[in-house]
Amino acid sequence: MAREYEAAASRARRPFLPIYLKCDIEENTRRITSLQRRSSGTTKLLNPEVLAEMRSRCQLFRFDGVEGITSDVTNMGPEEAAEALAREVMRIISDVVKHRK
Numbered sequence: 001m002a003r004e005y006e007a008a009a010s011r012a013r014r015p016f017l018p019i020y021l022k023c024d025i026e027e028n029t030r031r032i033t034s035l036q037r038r039s040s041g042t043t044k045l046l047n048p049e050v051l052a053e054m055r056s057r058c059q060l061f062r063f064d065g066v067e068g069i070t071s072d073v074t075n076m077g078p079e080e081a082a083e084a085l086a087r088e089v090m091r092i093i094s095d096v097v098k099h100r101k
Contacts, residue, residue, distance in 0.1 A: 002061045017092065018068035019085060020060055025052065027074045067092070 002018075009016035023031070029048045031037065038046055045051060062068070069088050073081040 002063070006063065006066070016063075016066060017089070018063050018066060020062065020068055020070040021081070022060075022070065022072045022074070024074045025055055028055070 005018075006016050029051060032045055032051055033048055037044060069085065069092070071081065071085060071088070076084065
């Protein structure tokens with residue numbers, strides 16, 4: 001599925017910048033079992049046993065040869081994580097613009 005995003009960016013002739021979010025298992029478990037998540041009405045994962053099993057056998061997919069952003073969001077709230085990612089995207093854009101001059 002991840003390759004579909006890369007292909008879509010290529011078809012649209014747009015830059016592709018993967019963002020990899022890391023979160024330790026304890027915090028990840030706390031988040032998926034929160035009341036807010038359980039009452040969200042979405043089909044997001046809610047079972048901590050399924051999460052633990054998935055994390056024990058799977059690794060985050062990474063694109064070879066593609067610059068990406070990796071951010072550990074374990075100790076960040078959603079707004080703080082979004083702001084940190086926005087700053088990093090802006091830094092990368094600034095670097096690209098500088099190198100084009």
